Amino acid sequence: MEPLEQLKDMSNRLSHLNNAEEAKSQTLHLQTDCPDCGGSGWIWSRDDNGIPYCEECHCGIRKKMILQNQLQFAEMPDMYKECRFSNMKSSVYQLPESKEIFIQAAKAVKYWLENIQQMQKQGIGLYIYSNTKGSGKTRLVCSMANEMIEKHQKSVKFTTSLKILDEIKSTWGERGKNAENKLISDLTYADILIIDDFGAESGKDWINEKFYGIINGRYVDKKTTIFTSNYPISRLKYDDRITNRILERSLEIPFPEESVREHIADAMKQELIKKIQGGENGKQA
Ligand SMILES: [Zn+2]
Numbered sequence: 001m002e003p004l005e006q007l008k009d010m011s012n013r014l015s016h017l018n019n020a021e022e023a024k025s026q027t028l029h030l031q032t033d034c035p036d037c038g039g040s041g042w043i044w045s046r047d048d049n050g051i052p053y054c055e056e057c058h059c060g061i062r063k064k065m066i067l068q069n070q071l072q073f074a075e076m077p078d079m080y081k082e083c084r085f086s087n088m089k090s091s092v093y094q095l096p097e098s099k100e101i102f103i104q105a106a107k108a109v110k111y112w113l114e115n116i117q118q119m120q121k122q123g124i125g126l127y128i129y130s131n132t133k134g135s136g137k138t139r140l141v142c143s144m145a146n147e148m149i150e151k152h153q154k155s156v157k158f159t160t161s162l163k164i165l166d167e168i169k170s171t172w173g174e175r176g177k178n179a180e181n182k183l184i185s186d187l188t189y190a191d192i193l194i195i196d197d198f199g200a201e202s203g204k205d206w207i208n209e210k211f212y213g214i215i216n217g218r219y220v221d222k223k224t225t226i227f228t229s230n231y232p233i234s235r236l237k238y239d240d241r242i243t244n245r246i247l248e249r250s251l252e253i254p255f256p257e258e259s260v261r262e263h264i265a266d267a268m269k270q271e272l273i274k275k276i277q278g279g280e281n282g283k284q285a
Contacts, residue, residue: 080142123222
């Protein structure tokens with residue numbers, strides 16, 4: 001074997017080893033009685049030259065672990081964990097114009113999800129806005145996040161702009177500059193970043209500086225960002241360097257100006273009741 005090939009081979013094996021170590025440390029809360037891998041997700045073998053290597057176990061626990069890790073990493077609010085894009089219906093809106101705006105938005109989002117590889121390659125994200133609180137924007141982006149994690153194994157991070165600023169403030173003082181840089185680099189690193197309620201705060205200089213750091217970092221790396229906001233991009237209070245970056249890489253999608261928080265809660269209750277009754281009927285049949 002040539003040195004380069006050996007090096008590649010070594011690096012390959014090392015990365016598997018590291019993965020196996022990681023996998024072991026993560027099985028604590030994911031018990032399995034798989035007889036082949038003992039719950040680690042990896043199986044060791046030797047190749048023709050007697051060199052050990054390891055393979056993913058067929059039991060599928062590795063995929064489950066990855067999914068769980070990605071859901072943990074995403075940090076979505078609990079109430080949106082079960083939301084799926086396919087469950088979002090225009091019927092929760094009462095006003096005809098809301099239904100129409102929702103249908104148009106859903107079409108664009110569906111297309112974006114179906115072409116996610118292409119969208120990511122080009123760094124194209126979405127900017128979903130409506131002035132009305134409770135119009136379903138957060139629910140929409142969390143539904144998208146669940147779908148991207150489950151169907152496309154993407155690393156998705158959910159945050160709000162207030163949370164970003166709070167975390168930055170909390171690193172001032174005792175934890176120092178390094179902690180702040182790590183947070184910013186985490187936000188820059190996620191394949192897909194969701195920033196909910198963007199533009200909720202004033203355009204103070206330091207805030208402009210921080211957001212520019214994050215958004216420009218993602219722009220340069222062609223990473224996809226999804227925003228929700230109460231304002232269209234043109235009405236954001238941040239400076240032009242930020243809004244121009246966002247404009248260039250986001251499809252701006254208006255969302256209905258109607259609060260559906262209560263309607264959605266009702267619809268979910270109805271669905272639950274239907275499920276329970278359906279289950280009972282099923283047993284009787
Ligand atoms: Zn196994």
